[in-house]
Amino acid sequence: MALARGNIRGYEDDRMVLLFSMMDDAREVPCAVSAAAMDELEHVPRTPADRREEQFARLRDRIEACASRKFQAQEFEVTPPGIIVRSIDFRS
Numbered sequence: 001m002a003l004a005r006g007n008i009r010g011y012e013d014d015r016m017v018l019l020f021s022m023m024d025d026a027r028e029v030p031c032a033v034s035a036a037a038m039d040e041l042e043h044v045p046r047t048p049a050d051r052r053e054e055q056f057a058r059l060r061d062r063i064e065a066c067a068s069r070k071f072q073a074q075e076f077e078v079t080p081p082g083i084i085v086r087s088i089d090f091r092s
Contacts, residue, residue: 003029003068005060011035011052017084018056022067030082031067037087038063066090 006021006028017032038055039047041062047055056063067083077084 003064003071005064006031008053008056011049013049018052020056020063022064022071022083024071029071030078030080031085032082033063033067033085034087037085037090040087041090062090 003022003024006023009019009021011018015032016035018035018038019030019032022029022031033056035047035052038052038059039045041059042055063085066085066089070083070085070089076082
């Protein structure tokens, strides 16, 4: 089953990831997308930290589709289990 849209948690500048969640029925699945992945998708050198949520909103459908594929493949990467989307995840 595909995941449903969850919430945007915000950008963590020290880790250079935007945190968001997806829903597996009633269970929230923590997710993150790297700043590098978002910049690569938009073909830009570097988006300022204060514009990351705006950037995520533009790319959200593609990022969430990738997170959902990783979830279905059970490619969990953190504790508690969650999904991290990186640039390489879009190169298929």
